[in-house]
Amino acid sequence: MTEQTSPTTPPTLLLVDDEPSILSALRRLFRPCGYRILTSESGAGGLALLAEEDVDLVISDMRMPEMDGAAFLEKVRAGWPRAIRILLTGYADIASTVNAINKGEIYRYVSKPWDDNDIVLMVRDALQSQRLQSENTRLLALTQSQNEELKMLNSGLEARVQERTAELEQVNGFLNLANDTLKQSFLVSIKIFSTLIELREGSAGGHARRVADLSRKLAMQLGMDAKTQQDIFLAGLLHDIGKIGFSDAMLAKPVPKLNSEELSRYRKHSVAGASALLPLADLKGAADLIRVHHERFDGQGFPDGLQGLGIPLGGRILAVANDYDGLQIGTLSERRFGADDAKALLVRSRGKRYCPEVIDALVELLGKPHDEPGQENVVPVDELRVGMVLARDLLARDGTLLLATDYLLDANLVREIQAYARRESLPLVLHIRNHTKQR
Known part of the structure; x- marks a missing residue:
């Protein structure tokens, strides 16, 4: 069933629960928010709606007959990875919760009975984050497209395009190194x-x-x-x-x-x-x-x-x-x-x-003062060593975050940072915790 709440294209929510009263309560809660709302009383029905509709966020109950919330959200992740996934449950079962987290990669876990204000804010923040991510993807795609157009318009700029691409790859290398572990372990x-x-x-x-x-x-x-x-x-x-x-x-x-x-x-x-x-x-x-x-x-x-x-x-x-x-x-x-x-x-x-x-x-x-001096040292980029820990964020020339505070430097990161400083001709210095033992 579908409700259209705006003549524009509002975000679409899919609510899945085998209890009609829960679906009605959630529908009443989100109706004033201007979302387009789809509902289903089973995991199979929810998958059928996902095959036909463009859904931005899914809220699923954990305990449902035939297909529970963990299995349903795992299928959603596999078939529609862009859709944000939220698990709704009314019982404390850590094994089932961890299963849903690992297999469905849920965004949040909400216990019944929920707090209306909390769940509304959670959904709003999730959709906003999704929009920002989509816009970032669009801008990255646009940047790549413009670089290709420049290359086609003037073959003499090919060397510059390659240099710029190498620079982007360098920055992306920092981001990938810093974020791969965060995505799989922290997130x-x-x-x-x-x-x-x-x-x-x-x-x-x-x-x-x-x-x-x-x-x-x-x-x-x-x-x-x-x-x-x-x-x-x-x-x-x-x-x-x-x-x-x-x-x-x-x-x-x-x-x-x-x-x-x-x-x-x-x-x-x-x-x-x-x-x-x-x-x-x-x-x-x-x-x-x-x-x-x-x-x-x-x-x-x-x-x-x-x-x-x-x-x-x-x-x-x-x-x-x-x-x-x-x-x-x-x-x-x-x-x-x-x-x-x-x-x-x-x-x-x-x-x-x-x-x-x-x-x-x-x-x-x-017994030490809270702001004891000497908690960090300023280290030139050529003196970086494996095992050092950042005391402050490392930022690119344009303010982009390259590495966050407390990041442990390995051999690859040391080489990447030094190469970046040489290419940009930056007199780069890093703030390093002075309690770190260096290998």
Whole structure:
């Protein structure tokens, strides 16, 4: 069924749910937005509509007979990859959710009952992003077409066209190197997983980012290499991914208030989080640290009862960073502690619950000024080395982002940056973190 909401060509939404009442509610919600709306009560019907109509965005329920949302969105991705895909579900099933994420490459995950304002803004932002991407593709195609026309009009410009093409390929090489890993690892995992966590965090919002930042600073303080620092940072961002299936009531309770059933489930979340990341090879190091971030130095932790130096250093770092923030936001105790009191509690458990080496690093780190000088060095392009980490964004002459802050330089990137500087005759210097160990 179809509704035309504007005489122009508005974006088209396809709503798929086996419950007519849900379809009616979504249709009423989006009608004032001016979208063209298609609906279907089954995955098969939705595929039939996609074969006949130009659809910009698909919202599908997860649990449907014959073909569930994960299978349906996988077929949508294969046949109509341009269509944005949003999963709508009313039950907490991490296995089904991860399956939909991996196979259907969904844009967002929305729990029933949804918040009307949130889902309307989500759809609006998704469509806007799609329009910008389409316009960028059009402009790139136009640029390529104009270059070809210039080549045909004046063969004497052929050398210049080739030079310009080489320059574009150089910039695209930066973008491809920087974005390939981000697309396959970050876009398919970190963005979606972090979004799922943030939707449920409530008063603990920002916890993952704070844990990740503090963990990376501790790793730098302890002289760990850049790759390990990156794994620890990612593990900090995702350390609570295993809590996705927790109820809102359970998430709102501090650990001491959990009943026996809830506590049993809580003690399994680090394993669940690590398992969820196993299909992503680039996140294996982070997954291993997530599994052990609730182990204790005295061997009384979970899930494996590891003890002392048998716990990876990254896991010992995460344990300290996680509990330092948890004490302040009230997830570990009915009382919220100030920063100094939280630090004092951790220090009292030095050598018992926490690794002495990490606690000493925390005390030293927290005693430093927040804006301590000397956090970065300015390095000429010819002195770049493998293993350096960018302290600031690297921009092209026209302001285009070439590489983002915190990017780890490998041999290919060093060569690309140096070649770019020579070709553009730029006296290029880069801001490099001075705690990075260079190979």
